[in-house]
Amino acid sequence: MPLKKPIYATPRDAEQALYDAMNRADLDAFMNVWAEDEEVLCILPNGPRIAGYASIRETWRRILEEGQRFTISIANVHALPGMLVTIHNVHETIALSGDKNAPAVLVLATNVFIRSPVGWRLLVHHASPTLAVPDGDIAKTLH
DSSP states (O other): OOOOOOOBSSHHHHHHHHHHHHHHTOHHHHHHHBOSSTTOEEEOTTOOEEESHHHHHHHHHHHHHTSOOEEEEEEEEEEEOOSSEEEEEEEEEEEETTOTTSOOEEEEEEEEEEEETTEEEEEEEEEEEOSOOOSSOOOSOOO
16 A cells, blocks of 8 residues: 655645755655646756656656765745745755765755645755855845
């Protein structure tokens, strides 16, 4: 009997499960967070657009099976909440596990979550490299 997928009560719960699964290299737990929809999108830093649940799963299977482990921590979550769609912009710090000499990679990521009958699910993950992560939020106005 297949295991029942978890129900994420909030977008934050789904996001935490996503990063926890990445840090454990747990592909099944990672994919449980995604909406099972062919409209899902994943863009990795300096990578192409990956469209569709099966394509995202295959890409992450290859990444996680390469053997190089990493940890991702997130900070400065900026949330744009909605009833059915919530957008999170986060600062990711990616470090290679076991290599304290390797510099951490700084990434800006946007996660788009949708509310479904089975809880909140990830619809889009778009990550872009950055040279520096600001200490605080950018001013709301430029003038």
